[in-house]
Amino acid sequence: MTGNVIEIEKLTKMYGKNRGITEVSFNVQEGEIFGFIGPNGAGKTTTLRLLVGLIFPTSGSARIFGQDAVAHGDTIRAEVGYLPSEIFYYENMKVIDLLNYSASFNKKDSTKRIKELSERLELDVNRKIDELSYGNKKKVGIVQGLLHAPKLIILDEPTSGLDPLMQHEFFEIIREENARGASVLFSSHILSEVQRLCDRLAIIKEGSIIRVDEVATIRNEAYKKFKIITADGLNESNLPMSEINDFRHEGNEFSFIYRGNINSIIRAISQHEIIDIQIEEPTLEEIFMHYYE
Numbered sequence: 259m260t261g262n263v264i265e266i267e268k269l270t271k272m273y274g275k276n277r278g279i280t281e282v283s284f285n286v287q288e289g290e291i292f293g294f295i296g297p298n299g300a301g302k303t304t305t306l307r308l309l310v311g312l313i314f315p316t317s318g319s320a321r322i323f324g325q326d327a328v329a330h331g332d333t334i335r336a337e338v339g340y341l342p343s344e345i346f347y348y349e350n351m352k353v354i355d356l357l358n359y360s361a362s363f364n365k366k367d368s369t370k371r372i373k374e375l376s377e378r379l380e381l382d383v384n385r386k387i388d389e390l391s392y393g394n395k396k397k398v399g400i401v402q403g404l405l406h407a408p409k410l411i412i413l414d415e416p417t418s419g420l421d422p423l424m425q426h427e428f429f430e431i432i433r434e435e436n437a438r439g440a441s442v443l444f445s446s447h448i449l450s451e452v453q454r455l456c457d458r459l460a461i462i463k464e465g466s467i468i469r470v471d472e473v474a475t476i477r478n479e480a481y482k483k484f485k486i487i488t489a490d491g492l493n494e495s496n497l498p499m500s501e502i503n504d505f506r507h508e509g510n511e512f513s514f515i516y517r518g519n520i521n522s523i524i525r526a527i528s529q530h531e532i533i534d535i536q537i538e539e540p541t542l543e544e545i546f547m548h549y550y551e
C-alpha cells in the first residue's frame with residue numbers, strides 16, 4: 259500500500275446537466291484525521307457517497323485501501339464506518355434492535371461496544387426510532403458507524419444536531435478511534451471543529467477543491483487579525499486593500515484580516531490618530547472567510 263487509505267483522482271459527478279463535483283483530487287493518509295470543508299452545496303456529500311460506492315462517478319476514480327470504490331463497494335463498506343448526512347431508518351424499530359441488526363453483519367460480538375457508545379452519547383437504546391429527535395437519530399448513526407471498530411471512518415457532517423457537550427464527547431471518541439489506529443475523514447462546514455481535530459484538510463467550493471494542506475501550515479501563514487479604534491476613521495485608499503480580507507467597520511472601530519508586510523500596514527495605520535489597537539492570530543474560520551464569500 260502507498261500509505262494512503264483514500265485516493266481520489268479527478269473525480270467528477272454530474273447530476274444530469276447539474277454539477278455535483280468537478281475533478282476532485284486528494285488523498286487521505288493512513289492514521290490521519292482529515293477534514294473536508296466547504297459551504298452548503300459545495301459537493302461534500304457527493305464526494306463521500308462516491309467514496310463508499312453509493313453513487314457512481316461520471317469520470318475519475320476513488321480508491322479505498324487501494325481498491326476501486328465502484329468495483330469493490332461491498333468489501334469497502336464492510337471495512338469502513340460510514341455516517342451519512344441524512345439517516346433513514348425503519349421508524350418502527352427500537353434503537354437497540356436496529357443496532358443489533360447492524361452488528362449482525364459483522365463477525366465480532368459488538369454488544370459491549372454498543373452499550374459503551376450509547377452510554378457515552380447518552381442515547382436511550384430502548385426508545386423507538388421514530389420518537390427520537392434529529393440529534394438523537396444522529397447518535398444512532400454514530401454508534402452504528404463505529405460499532406465494528408472500522409479501520410477507516412467516514413463521517414458526513416457528524417456534529418450537526420448535537421449539542422456542545424455531545425460534540426465534545428463525540429470528538430473524544432473520534433480521537434480514541436484514531437489513537438487505536440483508525441484513519442478518519444469527516445466533512446463539516448464549521449472550520450473551528452476542523453481546526454481542533456484535524457491534521458490536514460481539503461477545502462471544496464462549487465464542486466472544486468481549492469486547497470489541500472496541513473492545518474498547522476495554514477495557521478502559520480502569518481495572517482494577522484487587526485482590530486483598531488481611531489479618532490479620525492481609517493481611509494481605505496491608504497490601506498493595502500489587496501492584502502486585506504474581511505474588512506469591517508462600525509463607527510470608528512475597524513477590523514480586518516491582513517497577510518502581507520507588517521511594516522507597510524503599520525505605516526498606513528499610523529497616519530491616523532489611534533485610540534486602541536489589537537493584533538492577534540485569526541481563527542481558521544476568519545482566514546477562510548474570503549473563500550466562502
Ligand SMILES: Nc1ncnc2c1ncn2[C@@H]1O[C@H](COP(=O)(O)OP(=O)(O)OP(=O)(O)O)[C@@H](O)[C@H]1O
Nearest residue numbers: 273276277278296297298299300301302303304305
Ligand atoms: N440527487 C441530486 N440530483 C441533482 N443534483 C444534486 C443531487 N445531489 C446533489 N446535487 C447537487 O450537487 C451539488 C453538491 O451537493 P452536495 O450535497 O454534495 O453538497 P454538500 O457540500 O454536501 O452540501 P451540504 O453541506 O448542503 O450537504 C449541489 O449543487 C446539489 O444541488
